[in-house]
Amino acid sequence: MDFVGLPVPYTMKPRRISEFLIESAIFLAGTISILFVVLIFIFLAKEGFALFRTVSLWDFLAGKDWYPISYPPRFGALPLILGSVWVTLGAILISVPIGVACAVYIAEVAPHWLREILKASVEFLAAIPSIVLGFIGLVTLVPLVQSLFNISTGLTALAGSLMLGFMAMPTIVSIMEDALTAVPRSYREGALALGATHWQAIWRVVMPAASSGVIAAVMLGIGRVIGETMAVMMITGNAARIPTTLLQPVRTMTATIAAEMGEAVQGSPHYASLFAIGIVLFVITFIINLTADFFLHREK
Amino acid sequence: MVTPEMKICRPKVTVKDLSVSYGRLESLRHVSFEVNEFEILGVIGPAASGKTSLLRTFNRLNDENPAFQKTGKILLDGVDIYEKMDLPTLRKKIGMIFALPAPLPLSIFDNIAYGPRLHNVWKTSELEAIVEKSLRAAFLWEEVKDRLKTPAMKLSGGQQQRLCIARSLAVEPEVILFDEPCSGLDPIATAHVEEAMQELKAKYTIILVTNNTKQAARVSDRTAFFLMGELVEIDRTQKIFTVPQDKRTEDYISGRFG
Numbered sequence: 001m002d003f004v005g006l007p008v009p010y011t012m013k014p015r016r017i018s019e020f021l022i023e024s025a026i027f028l029a030g031t032i033s034i035l036f037v038v039l040i041f042i043f044l045a046k047e048g049f050a051l052f053r054t055v056s057l058w059d060f061l062a063g064k065d066w067y068p069i070s071y072p073p074r075f076g077a078l079p080l081i082l083g084s085v086w087v088t089l090g091a092i093l094i095s096v097p098i099g100v101a102c103a104v105y106i107a108e109v110a111p112h113w114l115r116e117i118l119k120a121s122v123e124f125l126a127a128i129p130s131i132v133l134g135f136i137g138l139v140t141l142v143p144l145v146q147s148l149f150n151i152s153t154g155l156t157a158l159a160g161s162l163m164l165g166f167m168a169m170p171t172i173v174s175i176m177e178d179a180l181t182a183v184p185r186s187y188r189e190g191a192l193a194l195g196a197t198h199w200q201a202i203w204r205v206v207m208p209a210a211s212s213g214v215i216a217a218v219m220l221g222i223g224r225v226i227g228e229t230m231a232v233m234m235i236t237g238n239a240a241r242i243p244t245t246l247l248q249p250v251r252t253m254t255a256t257i258a259a260e261m262g263e264a265v266q267g268s269p270h271y272a273s274l275f276a277i278g279i280v281l282f283v284i285t286f287i288i289n290l291t292a293d294f295f296l297h298r299e300k
Numbered sequence: 301m302v303t304p305e306m307k308i309c310r311p312k313v314t315v316k317d318l319s320v321s322y323g324r325l326e327s328l329r330h331v332s333f334e335v336n337e338f339e340i341l342g343v344i345g346p347a348a349s350g351k352t353s354l355l356r357t358f359n360r361l362n363d364e365n366p367a368f369q370k371t372g373k374i375l376l377d378g379v380d381i382y383e384k385m386d387l388p389t390l391r392k393k394i395g396m397i398f399a400l401p402a403p404l405p406l407s408i409f410d411n412i413a414y415g416p417r418l419h420n421v422w423k424t425s426e427l428e429a430i431v432e433k434s435l436r437a438a439f440l441w442e443e444v445k446d447r448l449k450t451p452a453m454k455l456s457g458g459q460q461q462r463l464c465i466a467r468s469l470a471v472e473p474e475v476i477l478f479d480e481p482c483s484g485l486d487p488i489a490t491a492h493v494e495e496a497m498q499e500l501k502a503k504y505t506i507i508l509v510t511n512n513t514k515q516a517a518r519v520s521d522r523t524a525f526f527l528m529g530e531l532v533e534i535d536r537t538q539k540i541f542t543v544p545q546d547k548r549t550e551d552y553i554s555g556r557f558g
């Protein structure tokens with residue numbers, strides 16, 4: 001093609017316009033997502049803060065009793081918060097070591113053909129709907145936990161942790177595996193050329209180089225665990241008591257909202273309290289994402 | 301002044317009928333030559349002539365590649381490096397500097413201390429001495445001595461390459477392999493690296509792969525010319541560049557193909 005002879009503005013103009021349109025569209029898309037986040041938070045806050053007209057924030061966060069429909073109702077969310085924390089902690093203790101080991105194996109050790117199979121299976125695991133996993137957990141994990149520890153019911157925090165651990169693992173593995181494979185080959189070879197063994201290179205060079213991704217993977221795994229609802233509701237026993245061991249039934253924040261939203265009278269303190277739980281969840285997840293973000297963008 | 305001729309020429313590395321292939325693709329074919337102790341052997345040749353493959357085979361960096369196959373022998377001081385030497389020992393003795401400077405994501409100090417630590421040097425005073433000595437030998441000490449704790453990634457490209465040289469020196473190798481160490485550097489940084497190499501020659505045996513024939517002419521004592529996996533000619537640098545025996549060598553160094 002020959003543009004010689006065409007006046008410059010003639011060739012430039014359509015490009016300018018399309019550039020402008022694309023930029024505005026992208027700007028709009030970006031701001032809309034921010035707008036949604038803000039709107040959701042405002043909505044949550046408006047409904048949830050109504051609770052604090054009848055209950056103090058402290059009584060809500062630190063109260064030990066959750067009897068929302070007794071008279072007078074008690075809105076102590078501590079058992080629910082602790083329920084979520086216990087189940088989540090258990091799930092992390094299970095999924096992080098296994099997930100890290102799995103990702104390192106896939107990214108660094110496994111032969112090529114096995115790597116592809118493993119990656120596909122991990123992705124497959126991620127694709128199983130959580131309700132299905134919950135169902136499987138209910139009929140397999142729960143009786144297993146019961147007979148293993150010889151307790152009256154297997155519907156416990158431990159069963160929830162185990163199952164959530166398996167749910168979080170695909171997230172952890174696939175993000176971490178990406179982070180590990182993204183480490184330039186030159187780091188690895190640099191370390192090897194200095195006499196490092198394969199493991200020394202992985203441990204002291206590749207992992208630290210991928211650390212931000214590794215941490216982000218773990219954080220996102222936690223996010224997945226703490227937000228999970230249906231499956232935990234099915235297998236944790238749903239008792240709103242402060243748990244002292246993993247072998248007790250617990251009830252998480254998410255399960256509480258899901259179970260009680262249907263019967264709470266709109267506008268009642270009970271209704272508001274569920275939104276207040278939502279705010280707590282929102283804040284926790286927000287903090288987790290913020291932490292993940294911090295590590296992701298940390299200067300190396 | 302000690303000129304190369306005055307030294308006793310002792311073969312440090314002996315390559316015997318070495319062939320290397322990646323699956324079907326042959327990248328080195330029946331190569332045999334020797335590298336003398338305390339010399340700089342320049343290795344030149346057009347792209348894909350097998351130069352990098354040769355160095356990686358010396359350092360056994362291809363061991364993890366399932367497609368990699370080799371026949372023939374490489375001897376270091378008469379010892380077969382594939383049969384009779386374990387990997388950490390080999391890599392301590394043979395250091396490698398890559399085309400793109402690749403500092404580890406650590407501080408300057410830790411980059412250099414990395415190798416010694418791998419080989420179980422842990423005392424801080426000892427490490428400090430090694431770091432200073434290595435940085436001096438690589439002509440980098442003056443530029444970085446006040447910021448050893450800063451990330452190595454913050455150095456310029458030329459400084460990073462000298463850091464990588466220092467890092468290799470820190471494990472006290474006997475042979476240093478350079479794979480196009482100056483390909484990403486400006487003339488001044490290149491001059492620094494070449495200067496460092498000239499100094500290193502006194503204590504180390506150096507194999508310098510370069511795409512820049514002039515660099516081989518400037519720096520190396522002997523030069524080997526590779527073409528499509530074959531060793532066409534190896535001789536004293538002066539001879540290669542003035543009276544090459546093979547027509548193909550002449551064509552290459554006079555820039556008629558490549």
Ligand SMILES: Nc1ncnc2c1ncn2[C@@H]1O[C@H](COP(=O)(O)OP(=O)(O)OP(=O)(O)O)[C@@H](O)[C@H]1O
Pocket residue numbers: 322325326327345346347348349350351352353354365367511
């Ligand atoms: N890891 C590998 N897997 C498969 N083939 C390879 C691998 N490394 C090199 N080769 C092939 O071996 C041949 C020689 O490559 P080599 O990298 O040794 O060339 P070179 O002389 O270093 O070239 P350049 O000057 O471009 O660096 C090439 O055909 C290349 O495609």
Ligand SMILES: [Mg+2]
Pocket residue numbers: 351352353479
């Ligand atoms: Mg090369």
